[in-house]
Amino acid sequence: MTPAPGSFTAEEYATRLARAQAGMAKRNLSLLLLTIPADIAYFSGFLTRFWESPTRPWYLILPAAGQPVAVIPAIGHALMARTWVRDIRCWPAPDLADEGISLLADSLQEIAGYDGKVGVPMGHESHLRMPLDDWARLKRAAPAMSFISDDGIVSGLRMIKSRSEIAHIRTTCAIAARAFARVPEIAHAGVPLDQVFRRFQMLCLEEGADWVAYLAGAAGQGGYGDVISPADTRVLTRGDVLMLDTGLVKHGYFCDFDRNYSVAPPSDAVASAHQTLIEAAEAGFHAARPGATAADLFHAMQRVVGGRLDGGRFGHGVGLQLTEGCSLMPRDRTLLATGMVLALEPVITLPDGQIMVHEENIVIGVDRAEWLSPRAPRMIPVLEG
């Protein structure tokens, strides 16, 4: 049977499991129970777009000792069997009477004993991908077990990337970079923004993306305001700044960086703001090394862009999710470590209240950072007016 697409060697997964087990031993947990796509992919290699359907929950159990156990809908058996996971238990989902809960409860108790301690990701950025009714039913079906926080074991491990993960993210960044280089083919004065969005996604696919999980952007005269709205039919006009920000996926891994373009030659204010953003990202890059904190990178960039950030952040971790791990902001004291992949994302406020955002991806090496996205030029690229 051919291995699951995008999956790593069994040795890599065994290492990840061993690290999770070390964390469990330290916290006296009997097992970890995982429910979201990124956590399950991280420990199994199970990668599918079928997660888009909310109907079926999926469970991966990591015991304190021994091998992982998948408790999943029957429709996923063939794909899970192509991963390194050997113990695969299925129920015929959908089952409105018992959506895998008795099988899951039995498996948890078999592995951990009736009074085992079940660690579940419960902290920042996590959620439980199963109905709350089933969560309550599970607790009733395993009444002596305790369900407690994994204390950040899973997010902590996922934050530090292996060489193979970094290679995947480097590939993803290279695909996005090739697509960004081709934006002049699709964007110029007179083109509606929603067409730019569609065409840019096509470029990402043509350059090798498996899929384009995320595309945000904006366009406005001399800057923009909102960077999370979907594209509307507003037509690009001379004097617009166009920003495209993509999180495309290759082998399950995201990049997350953006590029700004000026429709016709930029105003001095725009040209200067762009240059400042590039310098801010460089300042973040130079501050990025093992032992620095997430907050240090924020402050290094903030000193360059000036002004005051009213909430928000200047970057974050990137990996199996578009954003994950630490946030580059004053309150996040996470220590950076070799293997962390980050988005540096400084924001500048222009005199008229508009903003511009610039974003690059880096990896923390042994003693300094390395660019994963090829840096944007200091001068904002100009699209035909």
Place this chain on the structure above:
Amino acid sequence: MTPAPGSFTAEEYATRLARAQAGMAKRNLSLLLLTIPADIAYFSGFLTRFWESPTRPWYLILPAAGQPVAVIPAIGHALMARTWVRDIRCWPAPDLADEGISLLADSLQEIAGYDGKVGVPMGHESHLRMPLDDWARLKRAAPAMSFISDDGIVSGLRMIKSRSEIAHIRTTCAIAARAFARVPEIAHAGVPLDQVFRRFQMLCLEEGADWVAYLAGAAGQGGYGDVISPADTRVLTRGDVLMLDTGLVKHGYFCDFDRNYSVAPPSDAVASAHQTLIEAAEAGFHAARPGATAADLFHAMQRVVGGRLDGGRFGHGVGLQLTEGCSLMPRDRTLLATGMVLALEPVITLPDGQIMVHEENIVIGVDRAEWLSPRAPRMIPVLEG
């Protein structure tokens, strides 16, 4: 300010809210608390791909009387202000010390009183999109409130589509149909499956998709086995059956249907299986009318394809999510009603154990169903060998 892209009239949202409030009155709920993209979009018109980032939770409150209240990260204020929601309360997320929980607890208590009854979607297909730690914190911050199931109010409303929603889904289906018609341009013997997947997504975008949220498929000699694996580099070969199944998105609404193709002229077994699948979908279509059950449609299709379904289902609802609402399977006794949009998805098992899947989208009208996807031809289309 221009309305949020893809949003409906304020009247349409007011009607949805009034229906939810009727459901709350019947169940004596003080308000509904919503956390997932589809539920929030349904009642507000807030549509963004920013959900891809797991860092920030978002909350929409529907009071038993009065207008909706959004409790959201500041980064979403500008977009939410373009919807019909007027009461927008923001916190500067990310905030590791208090991720909106005190603002949310205050808002819930202000609206419902200290001992209000908060309805939350907890049933089949739902999940809570916030960390469990924050869920516990919320209950501590509003200790006299009860947090209970919405008893299916939200999923029940979302199951019945309005004229405007049906128009959106019809548009989405038409885009996918145009892309499927162009598959002979991109798929023939010698092309690797992952390239077909990339090129097909490009066709969907070129034909007007806002994004391609879902693409599954498979290819194999005389049929296929697994329909949820991502594409690998396997090269299409004479005798393969290729299946592509897409859930693309336009204005926030999904289609979900597939097409099968034969690489070079099909074997008799494949040609006949395809014909049977078409007839099964037609049988499902003819059984589909107000008052029939989800199970009735399953049985109508099952009588045509024969064999035995070991778990799984022959279709489901479609809308703001790829799959939602009822499941076409023996145990689902949901009564079909005017305005329901369904995927009919019969599966046939071939003599050698391979399967083929066919899928179309329909809407339940006043007294009979109507096709939303243009029906596949009875004869399986042939791609160049």
